[in-house]
Amino acid sequence: MIQVAVMGHGVVGSGVVEVLENHRDSIAKRAKEEINIKYILDIREFPDSPYAQKFTKNFEDILNDEEVRVVAEVMGGVNPAYDFTKRCLEAGKSVVTSNKELVATKGAELLEIARNNNVNYLFEASVGGGIPIIRPINQCLAANEFVEIAGILNGTTNFILTKMIKDNMSFEDALRMAQQLGYAERKPEADVEGHDACRKIAILASLCYGKHIYPELVHTQGITKITLDDVAYAGAWGGVIKLIGQVMKLDDGRVDISVEPMILSRESQLANVDDVFNGILVRGDATGDVVFYGKGAGKLPTASAVVADIIDCVRNLKTRKFVYWEDGDASLVRPYEESAFPVMIRAKAEDKAAALKKAEELFGNVKAVSRSDEKEGEFAFTTGDIAVTSADAAVAELEKAGVTVLSKIRISDL
């Protein structure tokens, strides 16, 4: 019998307890050991819980109990999760987590501590919720070089964009609906500003390239400025707007990494990933494109990923899993300004024909995009590949020529 502790009794934490209890026998069979929850850590009271006697408010109870071999950290946030995780690892306990913020900001350090203490630090649930992605990247695709990873990594923004695309709902209304349904938090910034997706792509990039890529190095742009007009023009062009986290390996050894709204062709395998679903495309040099699709969040999907990691730890109490990356720095990432890609620009001008002619001068070969119920003076066009700095300069010139640029959205080749 292996004793474990669950730190945090929120949505995911209570799900972990539920899955461990409800699947006790099949889990024991797979783990080759019975697994028992000895402690549940939470500062709140749960007097009516059937597990009431397992609760503690004192982290030291867990830390100092040598029987506890594996700890699930499902508290979220950096503090005190960082301190607790560090001390558990140093005490020779394996830790599993769904805490993407902690892994994205302190992963290299915690993985190093785990290695030095010959224990495991696993985080399958930190990306893609219940979708197996960390482990397949790490193991199944071991014989690949990763050319690119791109994904719809945040279910909340994908739900909002889906409502905008399919139901013509404004961003504000869609956000309100997401909040009512419990998909978005009252303070939705982490989701709608792209921070959550940023942490996830930073974790995937670190795992693939073996060096920590910190979230602050990732150009991150959310979906708050996307309007129904943008959605309509993307549709007229033959695409949909999705919030994409993407990392590509460059020939010089650096990576190109960003989170931003992108227009995807309707033919793209990620274009049909709708609602709260996540989809992650992994492009390996040998395996080609593999897409993983499923619910990226939610109590039971995420909890089942945490429990899978617990099982893995129990099965590997004496051996270490090969999940590791070194520390990294800004030199790993190509500055976003140097990236080049096509964009769609939506603008307004009194003389549309003259404005388009000016755009052609400034951006090179452009293609006009029109929609059925175009507003007075409104127009849009797509460009070829253009560096971010050049595009910004061209936009400024265009505005000097009396054109109001309303939006500029990246077009993806996915």
Place this chain on the structure above:
Amino acid sequence: MIQVAVMGHGVVGSGVVEVLENHRDSIAKRAKEEINIKYILDIREFPDSPYAQKFTKNFEDILNDEEVRVVAEVMGGVNPAYDFTKRCLEAGKSVVTSNKELVATKGAELLEIARNNNVNYLFEASVGGGIPIIRPINQCLAANEFVEIAGILNGTTNFILTKMIKDNMSFEDALRMAQQLGYAERKPEADVEGHDACRKIAILASLCYGKHIYPELVHTQGITKITLDDVAYAGAWGGVIKLIGQVMKLDDGRVDISVEPMILSRESQLANVDDVFNGILVRGDATGDVVFYGKGAGKLPTASAVVADIIDCVRNLKTRKFVYWEDGDASLVRPYEESAFPVMIRAKAEDKAAALKKAEELFGNVKAVSRSDEKEGEFAFTTGDIAVTSADAAVAELEKAGVTVLSKIRISDL
């Protein structure tokens, strides 16, 4: 340095050698050991190969060389692969394979031998080519009960159906094109009659439910009888025809398992899996739906899955991976005749209105489906859930009433 042998130097086998050589350093890093190919077994001569000195025609060279710890069996077919695999496992060598026929027919026995000899028998490449599916099911989803698995498991038939649906190409023409492109073999029966998909769903079912489900217990129907008229009516109904391998857990502990053409709503996540791609939907009670999508065949995707298994064996020379199922028998499978599902029936009659009325009497509530360029006397309708035996009886009655039933295709709720 760990010595391995590769048995078979066909498409997959030569790919395995290529991946092992081209990714030597990154593989050594992940396996924590350098991996060296000591032997390549093939009855043919490869005098111009850069690895010419590694070739042998004598299996005993591999069997008797104690240095060889891991063997990749990529020969295909049951004989002599079965005998070779057995003897390698008995000699204490781990074996990895892409050979779905062997795993589907002899899996339980070989897994038992592996267990008794404390070695591994891994077969990630046997299903889904380069798509990681065996390992995620086995590990990441360990905390789930599997409610259902359904997939497009054969790239050749999916390519043919895609050509029929999108380019209005006949089955024969699409098959010829697939053969010209190297997607279909000169003798295409294993693909087009559904045997390949049958082996794959049998493997997935055995893995999920822990007991060997033999291919001969799986109702298997290919796509050779699907016509462009069927495709058109499916389209008019709002769907596409796909060859689906499917297994569902029943309340009585048995499984419902089959391979057959099914009509999927265009909204289904599997409906957009086109061309030679595979898509596999795994429905877990905790994780919900997870879909895996990618190239299900091809030299490098499949080879990279074999190499990932080799790496796993090298990393676990002293421990066993938990991949195992017991032997099974016919009592595990509900006879296909007892299954119930809706069908679409396409038929011909002189008096269509009378025929539809008769259909209503026989099948219960039916819905007519019509298409724009309907042929003389042709009509189609869908039914509600109906047991296979009842549907067959109703078809016979309908024919007695002077109606020619042209096709009957299952409608999936996926």
